Amino acid sequence: MHKGEVAKFMLQPEFGYGEEGSPPKIPPNAALVFTVELISWVEKDDLFGDGTVVKSLIEEGTGFDKPKKRGEVRISFKVTAADGTVTKEGSGCDYAIGSGEYGPLSKVVDKAILGMRSGEKCCLKCAEDSAYGGVSIELALEELYDVVDVSVMKDRSVLKKKLKDRRGLSAGGGHGQGHGEGRGGGRRWREPARRAEGLHLHRRQRRVLRRAGVRLHGDEEGRASSPHVREPPESLRPRARGGCAEREADADHPGALRLQERRGL
Numbered sequence: 001m002h003k004g005e006v007a008k009f010m011l012q013p014e015f016g017y018g019e020e021g022s023p024p025k026i027p028p029n030a031a032l033v034f035t036v037e038l039i040s041w042v043e044k045d046d047l048f049g050d051g052t053v054v055k056s057l058i059e060e061g062t063g064f065d066k067p068k069k070r071g072e073v074r075i076s077f078k079v080t081a082a083d084g085t086v087t088k089e090g091s092g093c094d095y096a097i098g099s100g101e102y103g104p105l106s107k108v109v110d111k112a113i114l115g116m117r118s119g120e121k122c123c124l125k126c127a128e129d130s131a132y133g134g135v136s137i138e139l140a141l142e143e144l145y146d147v148v149d150v151s152v153m154k155d156r157s158v159l160k161k162k163l164k165d166r167r168g169l170s171a172g173g174g175h176g177q178g179h180g181e182g183r184g185g186g187r188r189w190r191e192p193a194r195r196a197e198g199l200h201l202h203r204r205q206r207r208v209l210r211r212a213g214v215r216l217h218g219d220e221e222g223r224a225s226s227p228h229v230r231e232p233p234e235s236l237r238p239r240a241r242g243g244c245a246e247r248e249a250d251a252d253h254p255g256a257l258r259l260q261e262r263r264g265l
Helices: 103-113 182-196 203-211 217-225 254-263
Strands: 006-011 032-037 044-046 053-059 072-080 086-096 121-126 136-149 159-164
Touching (some): 072 103, 103 121, 103 136
Antiparallel strands (some): 006 032, 053 121, 072 086, 072 136, 121 136, 136 159
16 A cells, blocks of 8 residues: 555455354444555664664655765764663764764664665664663764765875765766766867868858859868768769869859859969
């Protein structure tokens, strides 16, 4: 079932009260109809697989990224003893996973954080006969940090820490910011190819010259020198018709005259 779903279950007499029934409301051999609505539920997870610590989900997180080992996060927590006494509490604390800052409970906290997402809240219930003394921990993962080792010797002596948003992206950038990515990046890659094609004339001017029978040798040279444009096969190349090849050298031809003016002749 899904949250908020309403369903009806019908049970035959042999699975209900049978021949005896339940007087005075349920007669003998009566089929029972149950209407069930799923309001909410609590998701539980056995962290270590031995029943010592059970994680109950209070509020789901957002995003896709989860903390990594030796990473840093910002958390809020409250540790409550078996008798209801709050032994430790913190809000908005920066915590390094694997640091052992919380003593014996660090193992429990680290294991739970590695499976959480940003904004998630949960409750960790430790068994009374475990080494953790039957305490309960309310844990909330507020933020994730993207930690990069920028030290010269790569010994984590100098760390760069950037805040990640709820989608798992670094706060300083996003998609399509790099060279060659997104709309702007793709345009930067296409411009050199367009310049290398040798399009010195407007498209309409080139069409008029072709109709006049003028072969544009500069265009063919530009295409041959371009690494981005493949030379068309011989069968698809334009051919001169009716002595058009000789018209190029004819200065009286208007198309050739405009071409010479364009080339500065």
